[in-house]
Amino acid sequence: MKMLKKMRVVNFVSGVFLVLFCQLQPGYTQYSSDLEATLLSDLFSGNYSTLVRPSSVVTVNVSLMLYTINDLNIVEQSLSVSGMLSMNWFDPRLEWANNSDYSAVQFLFNTEENTWTPAIYVENSVEDLAVINDENMPMRINPNGEVMRTPTGVYKVSCESVVTYYPFDEQTCHIKITTSGYTQGEIDLRFDENAVDLSDYIPNGEWEVASAGGLSSGEQSKSRNGLKYASLSLELKLKRRYLFHTINTIFPVFLMGMLIPFVFKLSIMEEKIGYSLTVLLSYAVYLTLIADHIPSTSVTVCYLSVYLAVILTTSTLSILIVIVEIQVATTKISLSSCTKAFANFLANVCCFKRKWCRNKTDRAPEVRADEFYINRHGILSSKEFVSENTENASDINDSEGISREEFSTLLDSFFFVIFFLFIIIASLTLFVALIIEYQSY
Structure with missing residues (x-):
């Protein structure tokens, strides 16, 4: 405590001497307004x-x-x-x-x-x-x-x-x-x-x-x-x-694109048309919203706009394919030879080289006229029963080997895989390009 008081006294004395010294210096003036x-x-x-x-x-x-x-x-x-x-x-x-x-x-x-x-x-x-x-x-x-x-x-x-x-x-x-x-x-x-x-x-x-x-x-x-x-x-x-735009733009756009292939999983033709039109209109609305945030210039092209245009075209093609499927399933004109060949090709591709895209339980049993049919109770059936099953089998398989309903099912399976893979590849290409470019900044 005594030491602190001594230091204060020394500082005060030093300040006084400094002021007096400055005042005695020639030419010194003190500030004033x-x-x-x-x-x-x-x-x-x-x-x-x-x-x-x-x-x-x-x-x-x-x-x-x-x-x-x-x-x-x-x-x-x-x-x-x-x-x-x-x-x-x-x-x-x-x-x-x-x-x-x-x-x-x-x-x-x-x-x-x-x-x-x-x-x-x-x-x-x-x-x-x-x-x-x-x-x-x-x-x-x-x-x-x-x-x-x-x-x-x-x-x-x-x-x-x-x-x-x-x-x-x-x-x-x-x-x-x-x-x-x-x-x-x-x-x-x-x-x-x-x-x-x-x-x-x-x-x-x-x-x-x-x-x-x-x-x-x-x-x-x-x-x-x-x-x-x-x-x-x-x-x-x-x-x-980018977080806001990823959540509110990129993610919804990708999810809507993934809805397009699932139109080929619907069984009712009328529902397919309504479903496809709904997805198409949703994409058109999103394309309009994004266009409002992009300058109307042709100097540079926005990759996101190109992606949306491609997906919009894909959605339009899905509607056209569904219309063709309806036409194939409802018309009574026999299938042409080219259509039959294409159907056989789809049957081999989509069904892993099985002859038809049906479960074995859905097909009629193959029987020969010189054999008896044994039912589930272990009883031998007569040849008349065998001939009756043979006639039913001929009703299931048409003369060309495939019905129009089966052909429509083959088209659904084929285009589902094609559209699904196309949208996945297009989306990954866009996202990878954007992320790589962003990381390079």
């Missing part, structure tokens, strides 16, 4: 003019402190961000570091109305092409003549969207800054060490900032009316968060 006002009056009076640039070539360092990504609309192809655009340059007319009379003043503030500022605007803005200014925003002036200007605002710029891998896409947007009035030989735009500052960035729920930076200002210039103007381009690469 009157002193700052006097300095401000001395610097901005006389020959100072807001229409005269500080030097023959003024180098303006630019950076952007990004606060939020408000919206990236790929339909309108526009990006809206909120941030603070920082600009700083040196004005030798506003330097007082070597003036000991104002050594107590560490910085000054003034507005754009009274200070020379570079005319800078956002070139690819979609709302306002006016010069960036804020008359109420004070600018900070350091003793070495450095002027720091930090206007804040919402910047909405055009952003050409690439929707090939939507919704697993990455968009690259630019905020292009250029000068107005002053050419590149009069104002040179440069990036600060950190072109885009993300220290105060608030994450967006739909987009993730993959990278942010600036292109080299020395290689960029805009030519207007034969004159070159300095230009900068701030680049933002935004990666879409």
